[in-house]
Amino acid sequence: xxxxxxxxxxxxxxxxxxxxxxxxxxxxxxxxxxxxxxxxxxxxxxxxxxxxxxxxxxxxxxxxxxxxxxxxxxxxxxxxxxxxxxxxxxxxxxxxxxxxxxxxxxxxxxxxxxxxxxxxxxxxxxxxxxxxxxxxxxxxxxxxxxxxxxxxxxxxxxxxxxxxxxxxxxxxxxxxxxxxxxxxxxxxxxxxxxxxxxxxxxxxxxxxxxxxxxxxxxxxxxxxxxxxxxxxxxxxxxxxxxxxxxxxxxxxxxxxxxxxxxxxxxxxxxxxxxxxxxxxxxxxxxxxxxxxxxxxxxxxxxxxxxxxxxxxxxxxxxxxxxxxxxxxxxxxxxxxxxxxxxxxxxxxxxxxxxxxxxxxxxxxxxxxxxxxxxxxxxxxxxxxxxxxxxxxxxxxxxxxxxxxxxxxxxxxxxxxxxxxxxxxxxxxxxxxxxxxxxxxxxxxxxxxxxxxxxxxxxxxxxxxxxxxxxxxxxxxxxxxxxxxxxxxxxxxxxxxxxxxxxxxxxxxxxxxxxxxxxxxxxxxxxxxxxxxxxxxxxxxxxxxxxxxxxxxxxxxxxxxxxxxxxxxxxxxxxxxxxxxxxxxxxxxxxxxxxxxxxxxxxxxxxxxxxxxxxxxxxxxxxxxxxxxxxxxxxxxxxxxxxxxxxxxxxxxxxxxxxxxxxxxxxxxxxxxxxxxxxxxxxxxxxxxxxxxxxxxxxxxxxxxxxxxxxxxxxxxxxxxxxxxxxxxxxxxxxxxxxxxxxxxxxxxxxxxxxxxxxxxxxxxxxxxxxxxxxxxxxxxxxxxxxxxxxxx
DNA sequence: TAGTTTTAAGTTTTT
DNA sequence: CTTAAAACTA
Numbered sequence: 001x002x003x004x005x006x007x008x009x010x011x012x013x014x015x016x017x018x019x020x021x022x023x024x025x026x027x028x029x030x031x032x033x034x035x036x037x038x039x040x041x042x043x044x045x046x047x048x049x050x051x052x053x054x055x056x057x058x059x060x061x062x063x064x065x066x067x068x069x070x071x072x073x074x075x076x077x078x079x080x081x082x083x084x085x086x087x088x089x090x091x092x093x094x095x096x097x098x099x100x101x102x103x104x105x106x107x108x109x110x111x112x113x114x115x116x117x118x119x120x121x122x123x124x125x126x127x128x129x130x131x132x133x134x135x136x137x138x139x140x141x142x143x144x145x146x147x148x149x150x151x152x153x154x155x156x157x158x159x160x161x162x163x164x165x166x167x168x169x170x171x172x173x174x175x176x177x178x179x180x181x182x183x184x185x186x187x188x189x190x191x192x193x194x195x196x197x198x199x200x201x202x203x204x205x206x207x208x209x210x211x212x213x214x215x216x217x218x219x220x221x222x223x224x225x226x227x228x229x230x231x232x233x234x235x236x237x238x239x240x241x242x243x244x245x246x247x248x249x250x251x252x253x254x255x256x257x258x259x260x261x262x263x264x265x266x267x268x269x270x271x272x273x274x275x276x277x278x279x280x281x282x283x284x285x286x287x288x289x290x291x292x293x294x295x296x297x298x299x300x301x302x303x304x305x306x307x308x309x310x311x312x313x314x315x316x317x318x319x320x321x322x323x324x325x326x327x328x329x330x331x332x333x334x335x336x337x338x339x340x341x342x343x344x345x346x347x348x349x350x351x352x353x354x355x356x357x358x359x360x361x362x363x364x365x366x367x368x369x370x371x372x373x374x375x376x377x378x379x380x381x382x383x384x385x386x387x388x389x390x391x392x393x394x395x396x397x398x399x400x401x402x403x404x405x406x407x408x409x410x411x412x413x414x415x416x417x418x419x420x421x422x423x424x425x426x427x428x429x430x431x432x433x434x435x436x437x438x439x440x441x442x443x444x445x446x447x448x449x450x451x452x453x454x455x456x457x458x459x460x461x462x463x464x465x466x467x468x469x470x471x472x473x474x475x476x477x478x479x480x481x482x483x484x485x486x487x488x489x490x491x492x493x494x495x496x497x498x499x500x501x502x503x504x505x506x507x508x509x510x511x512x513x514x515x516x517x518x519x520x521x522x523x524x525x526x527x528x529x530x531x532x533x534x535x536x537x538x539x540x541x542x543x544x545x546x547x548x549x550x551x552x553x554x555x556x557x558x559x560x561x562x563x564x565x566x567x568x569x570x571x572x573x574x575x576x577x578x579x580x581x582x583x584x585x586x587x588x589x590x591x592x593x594x595x596x597x598x599x600x601x602x603x604x605x606x607x608x609x610x611x612x613x614x615x616x617x618x619x620x621x622x623x624x625x626x627x628x629x630x631x632x633x634x635x636x637x638x639x640x641x642x643x644x645x646x647x648x649x650x651x652x653x654x655x656x657x658x659x660x661x662x663x664x665x666x667x668x669x670x671x672x673x674x675x676x677x678x679x680x681x682x683x684x685x686x687x688x689x690x691x692x693x694x695x696x697x698x699x700x701x702x703x704x705x706x707x708x709x710x711x712x713x714x715x716x717x718x719x720x721x722x723x724x725x726x727x728x729x730x731x732x733x734x735x736x737x738x739x740x741x742x743x744x745x746x747x748x749x750x751x752x753x754x755x756x757x758x759x760x761x762x763x764x765x766x767x768x769x770x771x772x773x774x775x776x777x778x779x780x781x782x783x784x785x786x787x788x789x790x791x792x
Numbered sequence: 793t794a795g796t797t798t799t800a801a802g803t804t805t806t807t
Numbered sequence: 808c809t810t811a812a813a814a815c816t817a
Binding site: 062063064088089090091114115132184187188248249251252370371372373374393430432434435436596597598599619620621622643653657679680 | 793794795801802803804805806807
Binding site: 131132 | 808809811
């Protein structure tokens with residue numbers, strides 16, 4: 001048997017991973033080690049060489065982008081890979097529930113609630129609690145589902161120890177079931193429940209999916225683990241790929257133990273390590289590794305930089321965030337449009353092998369930050385300097401008020417039991433339907449419909465109760481339902497879809513509505529001649545009609561005339577997005593599901609941006625799986641990165657986040673750290689990040705004035721007063737006692753004067769021979785890197 | 793009740 | 808500084 005050409009390009013470990021069969025497989029794939037290539041090649045190889053039916057392959061990822069990329073790349077090797085099921089966990093769950101949800105009492109027309117909807121639902125159950133508490137509780141319920149805990153699970157107390165939490169969770173579940181919708185957690189948990197209760201269904205799925213692959217396994221949660229465990233029969237081949245150092249979603253239930261304990265949970269598992277990094281020059285990897293090395297509890301691995309040595313990463317200390325933005329802008333601008341060299345002769349720097357030479361493109365650059373809020377400063381500066389950029393992720397298009405309103409209308413159309421959607425829009429614009437009336441209708445729906453089988457149907461309940469309403473409320477409710485009927489009219493029932501038509505039912509009327517809406521959006525502000533709106537197709541007339549008839553469009557236009565125009569434009573965009581779906585009930589359902597599960601908005605560069613590209617502004621979290629030639633990690637300051645409320649395991653996660661960010665860089669890496677930063681509108685003094693102290697200084701070139709305390713030996717203390725974030729030394733037995741002698745790089749010898757407990761651990765006050773009195777937050781008294789100068 | 797004013801609070805990270 | 812929630816007035 002000859003080696004197929006597509007295997008030739010793989011290194012021995014990659015090839016071993018592709019050719020592996022027969023046992024569970026864990027691929028520990030370091031950053032930039034070509035894991036996507038391994039997965040896609042493996043899919044193609046299974047089809048071509050093993051003769052596997054592509055439809056019996058299930059590959060799960062965590063983001064839709066990753067799923068799409070994987071599908072595209074696998075298809076490049078073999079067309080038939082397009083028939084494999086490549087989905088996110090949540091999209092797979094939704095797919096499962098549409099077909100088998102009835103086994104768990106779920107109607108097939110369920111709508112997926114996002115976190116806001118969950119909070120809104122919970123708020124109706126807990127009307128007397130402050131909103132913050134409701135949010136917290138909703139969060140706890142979501143976590144519980146991530147950990148696969150039902151309301152009756154004894155371990156529930158680990159999530160939320162309040163006595164009443166169990167009851168609230170149960171009530172929430174009951175109400176959600178009455179409405180007939182699901183939340184995000186249900187998309188994973190419910191399939192497992194159903195599979196376990198129905199062995200014949202489990203068997204069917206095990207017969208169908210012979211091979212299961214999981215990408216980014218380090219970010220899977222317990223419920224997802226349970227799902228995998230259930231889907232895997234004795235003869236299912238399971239292969240998971242991940243990197244424990246890149247686990248950054250613990251906060252939303254990801255469980256690193258899934259990857260650490262994979263060999264225990266899937267007996268006889270083999271482990272293959274991919275440790276050759278093809279992405280970054282070695283100093284970049286050295287820097288990233290030196291920081292993440294400070295984590296305990298990791299599998300540990302040695303990444304080898306296949307590209308060899310290159311430019312040393314630069315750390316720039318800057319006065320404030322304005323200087324930071326300017327620094328980034330100049331760095332970028334100088335690389336894209338280099339200033340004319342004053343000296344004669346080409347001043348071509350000796351480029352490291354493999355480095356790009358000549359001018360950079362804007363698209364080579366990415367600016368990374370810890371929180372979305374930090375993008376603003378860069379946007380302002382880049383706008384001023386005419387540097388093209390795109391902001392990834394923060395758009396939150398679907399979280400805008402007007403979009404949520406429109407979606408609520410659509411959701412209610414799909415599921416008239418949706419109390420949350422009903423409450424949101426029934427009185428918007430105000431129709432004289434106050435909370436009292438709404439409560440009456442909802443009450444009637446829950447209680448009144450039991451006898452005639454319309455239980456929960458709010459539309460039915462409203463019709464029944466209408467005669468008893470005041471004139472004002474009556475006309476308001478009537479207007480609301482009339483608007484809905486208008487939208488419904490444009491939908492074709494699924495059982496009556498004509499063969500050649502997905503744009504049916506009053507297309508011309510719909511077009512008129514679109515024209516009207518278009519006029520609205522063009523009235524005030526001139527729109528750049530961008531792409532002509534392709535509305536009027538498929539589902540969009542229905543969406544437009546609903547927006548118009550319900551008065552939502554008008555409401556937002558009149559309510560706020562500055563942003564009103566923008567809001568109309570947003571609604572228009574939503575209508576456009578609907579155009580690719582057929583104007584049927586199931587088309588509408590599909591549209592809503594797509595929106596809930598994939599909120600990423602693909603925005604390609606336009607016009608002359610095509611050539612030079614655009615700079616990417618992005619949170620570190622969002623960079624997972626991406627790479628850039630040149631990366632600037634900004635705001636490397638204590639309190640920002642890591643956030644100052646982080647300690648213990650949370651701090652380790654921040655460290656991994658730093659690792660993820662740094663390893664995105666292929667050629668050049670820059671770090672910036674500000675002495676001052678505006679927060680909450682006030683300027684605050686900042687200290688360099690703990691991580692800078694931990695970093696290997698040999699892998700760092702420092703620009704600007706290093707703040708007091710930033711030494712070659714490590715971050716010791718900054719400024720004066722305040723609680724320090726790192727203890728100078730460890731005491732002899734790991735516990736502090738008053739009188740312990742300590743040594744500090746800058747302050748010399750000292751003695752512990754006082755120990756106090758704080759939320760974040762013991763705070764010790766040390767009097768040094770220099771006369772200084774400094775308080776330290778003693779987080780790391782027993783960890784390896786606090787042993788500097790321990791004199792016990 | 794609806795709409796306005798005042799006050800407080802808060803900023804992670806996302807399917 | 809921006810946003811959301813409570814408090815207040817017409």
